[in-house]
Amino acid sequence: MIQAAYLHIPFCSQICYYCDFNKVFFKGQPVNEYLQAIETEMEQTVVRYPTQKLDTIFVGGGTPTVLEMDQLDFFLNAIHKRLPFTAGEVEFTFEANPNELSREKLQLLKDAGVNRLSFGVQTFDHELLKKIGRTHRRDDVFQIIGIAQDIGFANISVDLMYGLPGQTLPQLRDSLNMAFALNIQHISAYSLIVEPKTVFYNLMRKGKLSLPSQEEEANMYEVIMEEMEKNGYKQYEISNYTRPGFESHHNLTYWSNEEYYGFGAGAHSYVAGMRNANAGPIKKYIDLVEKTGEAYIERHVVTEQEQKEEEMFLGLRKIEGISKQRFMEKFHCPVHEVFHEPIEQEKQKGLLEETETHIRLTHQGKLLGNEVFQAFIGVI
Structure with missing residues (x-):
């Protein structure tokens, strides 16, 4: 919803x-x-x-x-x-x-x-x-x-x-x-x-x-x-x-990788499992809306693999990190079943830490966040 x-x-x-x-x-x-x-x-x-x-x-x-x-x-x-x-x-x-x-x-x-x-x-x-x-x-x-x-x-x-x-x-x-x-x-x-x-x-x-x-x-x-x-x-x-x-x-x-509306020139949205980009130029945006009621120039169906990756690199931005329970509820499998290797690698580097309920960045991981996020892209 x-x-x-x-x-x-x-x-x-x-x-x-x-x-x-x-x-x-x-x-x-x-x-x-x-x-x-x-x-x-x-x-x-x-x-x-x-x-x-x-x-x-x-x-x-x-x-x-x-x-x-x-x-x-x-x-x-x-x-x-x-x-x-x-x-x-x-x-x-x-x-x-x-x-x-x-x-x-x-x-x-x-x-x-x-x-x-x-x-x-x-x-x-x-x-x-x-x-x-x-x-x-x-x-x-x-x-x-x-x-x-x-x-x-x-x-x-x-x-x-x-x-x-x-x-x-x-x-x-x-x-x-x-x-x-x-x-x-x-x-x-x-x-x-x-x-x-x-x-x-x-x-x-x-x-x-x-x-x-x-x-x-x-x-x-x-x-x-x-x-x-x-x-x-x-x-x-x-x-x-x-x-x-x-x-x-x-x-x-x-x-939290939830869906959202995006309205206006150049706006992005995530609805019905699709990530969309609106036309940026003002006149083009107005013309498209007048003709079709929308202004999408790019539409991408987010695959399940992409959803899981986004769940990780977006969720790890939060200080509380990734909730293992929420990942299970959303994708019907444990997070370690999908990302065990990168999780363990980043933990060994001292950039991730794990509790009973969450996986999150360490203090050092906050300083090197982009490096950690990259580790979860293209590994499935």
Whole structure:
């Protein structure tokens, strides 16, 4: 049963140098037509692949809050009309940039049932913000989160990044301390990955991108884990930390390898045993939805072998790891029957450990997660 939906708003007022998500500049785009198309896609998809009730809705981008008030109101109403959920019983998240929100927009979101905000902060260091193409400043973060808390938002997350060009450990510690001072419920901390088709990728190819060494980046990750624990944030996934009871249920859907809707240009979905990718270009997306009610350009039936592999490399991202009982219930065979060899190999390397109920990454395994995940691909 599908219990999660992701909606993609691809518009931005500024393109960050590291971002490889599907996005375009807001000005001059057919925004109203796009919002109508995403409503149509929601309506038609739920008819084709019905579900009883969603537990989590996540609106990402791009920058969803770049929408003007009337556009945002239309979009929120469309979500209420087309998706099956009960207000107050769903985790309803909106991504936002700190300097692109007003009290009025926040109140509109709150009134529409949005109860979780995820702010793209990345760093509190002004020079680093300039280096990565961000337009907000430290004060913007404190101001808008203060307003959100005043309005009544009690589930707020911020994204931080480490391994940024020229970033030092003192700069990272300063950003962590600033995040802790916000008194928020959730923090994500991701290492910079230089992706193709980004400004950073082009700079790297020209030899103009100076990044911390692998050892420095590993030290940063160690510091993040230590400081989060000291300040009351429990690590529940490789890059995510929470106060008790505020885990991201939406992201847990992905890591638990469950199915989910994906709406909007460039969105991905996993429904009826198929992983799907929507058209990315805005006009192509709108045209496809108008003609067929959907925008798939890629469809892949996930084999049982792939499901088992995904169960491992997604589930091992969670700090609790893979539940042996859940694997048995899902695939009707013990996890060791399928993956005994890679499990034992990674345990011998000191990267995996096993309890009576779970298989999980060790501390060293967290530092070398991608190496561990790779061990479970193509072994069946």
